[in-house]
Each structure stands twice: as structure tokens, then as C-alpha cells.
Amino acid sequence: MLLEVSGLSAGYGGITVLHDLDLRVDAAETVGLFGPNGHGKTTLLKTISGLVPARGGSVRFAGTDITHAKPGRIVDLGLIHVPQGNLLFPDCTVAEALALGAWPGRARAREAANRARVEDLFPRLAERRRQKIHGLSGGERQMLAIGVALMAEPALLILDEPTLGLAPKVRGELAAAITALAAGGLAMLVVEQDLRFLGAVAPRLVLIDRGHVVLEAPSATIDEDAIMTRYFGDAA
Amino acid sequence: MSGDALATIVVSALVLGSLYAIMAVGLAVVWQALGIFNFAHGLFMTLGAYVAWQVASGASWGLWPGIAAAVAASAVVGAIACELLVRPFLGRKDVVLVAVITTLAGATLIENGVLLAWGGRPKQLPPLSTGTVDIFGAALSAHEATIVAITPLILLGVWLFLGRTRTGAALRAVAQNHEAAALMGLPAARLYALAFALAAGLAAIAGIFLGAIRFMSPAMGGDPLLKAMVVVIFGGVARFAGPVAAAYLIGLVEAVSTYAIGLYWTPSVLFLFMIGTLMLRPQGLFGGARR
Numbered sequence: 001m002l003l004e005v006s007g008l009s010a011g012y013g014g015i016t017v018l019h020d021l022d023l024r025v026d027a028a029e030t031v032g033l034f035g036p037n038g039h040g041k042t043t044l045l046k047t048i049s050g051l052v053p054a055r056g057g058s059v060r061f062a063g064t065d066i067t068h069a070k071p072g073r074i075v076d077l078g079l080i081h082v083p084q085g086n087l088l089f090p091d092c093t094v095a096e097a098l099a100l101g102a103w104p105g106r107a108r109a110r111e112a113a114n115r116a117r118v119e120d121l122f123p124r125l126a127e128r129r130r131q132k133i134h135g136l137s138g139g140e141r142q143m144l145a146i147g148v149a150l151m152a153e154p155a156l157l158i159l160d161e162p163t164l165g166l167a168p169k170v171r172g173e174l175a176a177a178i179t180a181l182a183a184g185g186l187a188m189l190v191v192e193q194d195l196r197f198l199g200a201v202a203p204r205l206v207l208i209d210r211g212h213v214v215l216e217a218p219s220a221t222i223d224e225d226a227i228m229t230r231y232f233g234d235a236a
Numbered sequence: 237m238s239g240d241a242l243a244t245i246v247v248s249a250l251v252l253g254s255l256y257a258i259m260a261v262g263l264a265v266v267w268q269a270l271g272i273f274n275f276a277h278g279l280f281m282t283l284g285a286y287v288a289w290q291v292a293s294g295a296s297w298g299l300w301p302g303i304a305a306a307v308a309a310s311a312v313v314g315a316i317a318c319e320l321l322v323r324p325f326l327g328r329k330d331v332v333l334v335a336v337i338t339t340l341a342g343a344t345l346i347e348n349g350v351l352l353a354w355g356g357r358p359k360q361l362p363p364l365s366t367g368t369v370d371i372f373g374a375a376l377s378a379h380e381a382t383i384v385a386i387t388p389l390i391l392l393g394v395w396l397f398l399g400r401t402r403t404g405a406a407l408r409a410v411a412q413n414h415e416a417a418a419l420m421g422l423p424a425a426r427l428y429a430l431a432f433a434l435a436a437g438l439a440a441i442a443g444i445f446l447g448a449i450r451f452m453s454p455a456m457g458g459d460p461l462l463k464a465m466v467v468v469i470f471g472g473v474a475r476f477a478g479p480v481a482a483a484y485l486i487g488l489v490e491a492v493s494t495y496a497i498g499l500y501w502t503p504s505v506l507f508l509f510m511i512g513t514l515m516l517r518p519q520g521l522f523g524g525a526r527r
Contacts, residue, residue, distance in 0.1 A: 049419060075421030088416055089409040091474065096405040103406065104421050148420065 002156055002187050003079070005050070007057035010047040019211040020057065025156060025189055030182040032202030032219065033191045034227075040211040041191045042084055045160050047074055049081035050074045062155060069153045076104050078155030084191075085164060086145040090134035093127055097133060101151030110153065113219040118147040121177050139170030146177070156187045163197065175200065195224055243374030245491045251380045251449075252463075253487030254387035258442045259464035260471070260479035261394055262435030267473040268398075269431035270326065271411045272335035276465070277319055277439055278347040278457025284310040285447035285456065286350055286441020291361050299362050306440045307377040314436025315429040317342050323428055329413075343457075358451035361444060383445045390441065394434070395476050407431050463490075466510050472520040482521060 011017040017040045033041055046052040048059055050071040058067045061079050069077075088097050091093040098118065102111040119126035122143040128136065136144065142162055149157055162178065163171040171194075178201050181187055198205060199219040203233050207215035207227070215216040215222075259277065266274045284306040292302030321338040325331050363379030371381070398404040406471040410417045410427050417424060442460065450456070463486060471482025486506065513521060 032517065051415065070420040072423055073419045075419065081419050083415060083419060086416055087413060089412040091412060092409050096409070099402050100405055100409055100420055103402070152420065170494065216489060 001025075001060075002029070002062060003189070004060040005044075005048065005057070005062075008044070008059060010052050010054050011058040012043075012052070016055070017211050018047065021211065021213055023213060025187055028185045028187055029204065030186075030188040030190065030202040032198035032205045033189060033208060034193065034195060034198055034205065035208035035214075037193075039209055042160055042210065043211075045081055045083075045158050045191065047190070048074075049079060051081075052157075054163055067076070073155055075152060076106070078106075078153065079158070079229060080149040080152050080154035080156070081158040082145045082149045082160065082162070084167065086141070088133050088141065088145060088148065091125060091132060093130055093132055094136070094144055095129045096113065097148050098125075098151050100198040101148035104152050107151060107153045111151070114151050117177070118150050121150075121180065122147055137170075139166050139174070142166065142170075142174060148172075150181075154186065156189065158192045159188065162191065163190050163192065163194065171197070180220055195222070195227060238371060243371070245488075245495050247371075247374055247376050247384075249484070249488040249491035250384045250495070251487070252490055253484035254383050254466050255442050255445055256436050256463050256487055257391060257480045257483035258387060258445075259460050260483050261476070262438040263468050264476070265394070265398070265407070265431050265438075265478045266435045267468070269407045269411055270322060270335075270428055272322060272332055273339075273465075274322075274432070274435065275336060275339040275461070276321070276343040276346065276399075277339075277435065278408075278446060278461030279343045280311075280314055280436035280439035280444035280457070281446070281460060282312045282350055282452075282454060282457040283313060283346060283443070284436075285361060285443035285452050286354050286359075287440070288444050289361055289452065292362060293359070294420065299364070302361075303441075303444055306444060307437045310443075311433035311437040313346070314432040314434075314439075317436075318429050318432035319425075320416040322432075323425060326428070327403065347454050347457075354454070356403060356454065358453055360446075360451055363445035363448040364444075376444040378512060380449050391440070394438070397434075398476060403427075403430070462467035463506070466506060468522055470510055470513065478520070487523075488513065520525055 001024055005021060005023040008021045009016055009018050021044065035041055039159065043052060047054050052070055054067050057063060060066065061077055064077060066074050066077065098115055102108055124140055125143055125147055128140065133141065133144065146162065163174050175197055178190065182201055190198065190202055199222065203219055205217060205219045205222050206213055259281065263274060263277055266272065268509045286304040287309040288306035291297050291305045292299045320343045322335050325334045325338065328334060362383040363377065365378040367378045367382040398408060399477060406422050407427050407430065408483065410422055410424050441517050446456065446460065467486050468479050469481045470486065471478035489509055490502055490506060493502045497505060
């Protein structure tokens with residue numbers, strides 16, 4: 001097992017957001033995470049990657065306990081988290097951001113090969129290599145955020161709503177790239193609101209509601225109507 | 237105006253511009269990496285000059301070991317100052333204001349430390365090179381010629397480091413997005429300390445330049461820091477070229493004003509020049525600092 005979250009609780013100030021949450025991701029597996037906004041998906045990802053301290057339970061990654069590890073240590077182990085709406089570094093260039101992605105020592109040796117792979121996956125980044133990030137479109141910025149993460153040679157890639165706020169065409173491009181990454185054997189944990197998108201990339205879906213895992217099933221068996229009922233109440 | 241006077245003004249402008257450029261670039265590096273202004277910056281200059289004096293004149297080990305010791309000592313004290321005076325307060329909403337107070341406090345401590353260690357009697361460093369050089373008919377001390385010649389090389393080195401190396405990019409990136417930097421594994425604390433160490437090392441070099449032109453005193457860093465502040469307000473800190481160009485411009489204004497109006501009124505002229513420019517271009521001469 002690559003990632004094993006057991007009985008995890010976390011929150012901010014007096015509010016507990018995650019309650020006794022369990023989640024696992026196997027090697028080379030893509031897991032889709034969904035659920036209403038404000039129910040703890042982003043908090044879960046931030047607790048896994050060390051940005052939010054865990055209050056109880058444990059997180060194990062590739063056999064190492066990372067429950068209370070610092071973000072830098074977790075990155076070194078190969079768990080790379082692309083946060084929601086990542087603005088990266090507006091005053092740096094695309095090439096600089098990719099170079100910074102290869103900051104972990106273990107990612108340096110294959111930096112050139114990884115860069116070629118990223119530019120192959122997102123040809124637009126190659127065209128904009130010398131441009132500053134603040135001039136990129138939302139879709140290009142999201143491509144760069146994923147590219148930067150790939151430069152770190154992730155063993156597990158966490159994507160928090162990668163298509164948030166993007167036009168359908170760009171959304172399609174990103175979906176194709178994420179599907180290609182999954183097909184290449186990269187383990188991923190993907191948060192998305194768009195169930196159809198998520199079902200296409202992730203064979204297994206996990207529904208989080210009020211800080212708990214309330215449903216876990218192969219995506220083929222997920223009844224979209226039932227989910228919609230959960231989100232919006234009965235249609236009748 | 238005679239040719240002699242013109243040459244004097246140009247030489248003086250270049251020497252002053254060199255000093256201010258080195259100081260201002262240090263301020264800009266710290267601003268870019270941490271988003272704060274470092275009011276202890278002038279004291280790294282003082283400290284550098286005194287350590288260089290101690291090694292070169294006090295212990296008679298020669299000027300070059302003195303320079304090396306000065307840069308190293310300033311860099312170490314700079315990194316420590318960052319760790320004690322600034323880093324505990326990073327992340328607070330009012331960090332810019334808090335850092336003004338804490339770095340001013342640090343400046344007072346270092347200034348009085350220097351006074352305690354070396355006393356108040358004026359000292360002078362040996363020049364980088366002795367004799368005079370003739371340029372365009374103006375007799376220029378070899379020390380000043382050295383300053384004018386090597387400053388662009390130092391600035392070029394800093395520019396290459398910031399713009400062409402991974403560590404330099406990380407220094408600039410970390411203040412722009414703390415969360416993204418942390419999630420990429422950038423070691424923020426070490427990068428902050430490095431920015432301070434680099435700035436302090438540069439200030440030490442400025443101190444060595446100045447310590448052989450004027451007499452050294454524990455308060456010697458105050459005036460150059462003030463001028464460097466004028467420079468960064470003027471030229472901005474977001475880009476490297478801004479403060480460098482502004483430094484030479486301020487040097488020129490100061491040199492012209494000192495010649496034409498006199499030393500006494502020159503600070504007023506500088507500030508009038510700055511206020512006038514900011515009224516016309518509030519963003520500074522070269523676009524200025526965003527964020």
C-alpha cells in the first residue's frame with residue numbers, strides 16, 4: 001500500500017473538519033475524491049502533505065509514518081501535492097518554476113528527461129518557457145502546476161480540483177493529460193467536482209461528507225443520481 | 237564649469253553610485269526573499285568595516301584576509317539576525333511593521349556592540365590599492381578606481397546568481413507563494429538566512445569601500461543606509477536593474493548637488509528630488525515594487 005490514512009482527525013482552531021477518516025491508495029492506483037464543498041477534501045490533502053497538523057490518527061506513505069512530518073520531508077519521500085488554484089510564483093518564468101520543481105535531490109539526475117516529458121505532455125509550456133507566470137492563462141497555469149509537480153518525480157501525485165474554473169476545451173486537455181499519467185502507472189489522488197471527469201480517470205471513487213468517508217466504490221458502480229440526491233436533496 | 241570639475245563630479249558620482257548600488261541590491265534581495273525591509277542593513281556595513289580593520293590593521297594580517305573575514309563575519313551575523321529578528325514574526329499580517337522595529341533594535345544592538353568592542357575613536361582602513369590613476373585628466377585615487385571597476389563585477393555576480401541558478405530562483409520564489417514553496421520542498425528558513433547572509437556580505441564590501449575613503453565610526457552605516465533606502469524607493473525592489481540604475485542616478489544627483497550647492501544642503505536636495513519624482517511617478521522610476 002502506498003498511502004494509508006487511518007483514523008485521521010484535523011481542523012482549524014476550535015473546529016474539527018476531519019473526523020476519524022480512513023483512506024488508502026495502492027501503488028499505481030488512481031483514486032478519485034469527491035464530495036460537497038467545505039466538507040474536508042482540501043483539509044484532508046493539506047493534512048496528508050503536512051500543511052495542516054493532524055490532531056489524531058496516522059498517515060503512512062510508502063512504509064514511513066509522515067503524520068507529523070514537515071512538508072519538505074514529505075516532498076523528499078515523493079508525495080507531491082498540487083494545491084487548489086495554485087498561483088505558483090507570478091514573477092518567475094515557466095522554466096524557473098520547472099527547475100524549482102526539481103529541487104529535491106533525488107529529482108536532479110533525471111531533470112532534463114523529466115522536463116522533456118512535461119513539455120511533451122503540455123506542449124504549450126514549451127512555447128512559453130521564457131514567459132513570466134503572471135502572464136499565463138488559468139489553464140496554462142494549471143498545466144504548469146502539474147508539470148512542476150512531475151519534475152519532482154512523484155511516487156504519489158495529489159491534485160486538488162485541477163480543472164476548477166477552466167473552460168471546457170482546456171478542461172478536456174487537462175483530463176487527457178491526467179488520464180495519460182494514470183495510464184503510465186503514476187499513483188494519483190484526485191479531487192474533483194465533475195463526477196464524469198473523475199470516473200473517467202479514477203477506477204475507484206471515495207465520497208467525503210462532513211469530514212467522513214461515507215462511500216467507497218468502483219466508479220462504474222457509482223450511481224450519479226444517488227450522488228446528486230446527496231448533494232442537492234430529492235428532486236421531487 | 238571646467239573639465240576638471242566635470243571629471244570630479246563624474247568620478248564622485250560613480251564612487252557614490254557603486255556604494256549605493258551594492259547597499260541597495262542587498263536591501264532588494266532581502267525584500268524579494270522575505271518581503272520586509274531590513275533596517276539593520278547599514279550595521280552589516282559597519283561590522284564588515286570593523287572586522288576588516290581588526291584583521292588588516294589590528295592584527296596586521298593584510299587587507300585581503302581582512303576582506304574575507306569581514307564578508308564571512310557579516311554574512312554569519314546576517315543569518316543569525318534573520319533567525320532571531322525576522323523569522324519568528326514571518327507569517328504575521330503586520331510583519332513588515334514588526335520587522336522595522338526588530339531590525340532597528342538589532343541595529344542598535346550591533347552599533348553599541350561595535351562601540352563597546354572597538355571604541356568611538358575614528359579608524360581608517362588601508363585602500364584597496366595605493367597611488368592615483370589618471371582618467372580623462374582627472375586624478376583619481378587608485379582605491380576609488382578599484383571601487384568603480386569591481387562594483388559592476390560584483391553586481392553581475394549577484395545578478396547571475398539570482399537569475400541563473402536554481403537557488404537564486406528559489407530565493408525569489410519563496411516570498412511569492414509560501415504554500416507552493418513548502419509543497420515543492422523549498423527550505424524556506426534556509427533560503428531566508430541565505431538572503432540575509434548575501435545582503436550582509438554585500439554590505440560588508442560596501443563598508444570596506446567606504447572605510448578607506450571616510451573615517452570609520454560605529455554610526456558610519458546610517459548615512460549609506462538612508463541613501464540606499466532612497467534608492468530602493470526610487471528604483472523599486474522587484475527587479476534587479478531598478479535599484480542599480482537608481483543608485484547611480486542618486487550618486488550623480490548627490491555629486492552634482494555637492495559641487496554646486498554644497499555638502500550641507502545635499503541631503504535636502506536628494507529628498508526633494510525623490511519627493512518630486514514620486515509625486516509624478518508614485519510607482520517609482522522603473523515600475524517599482526509590485527505586491
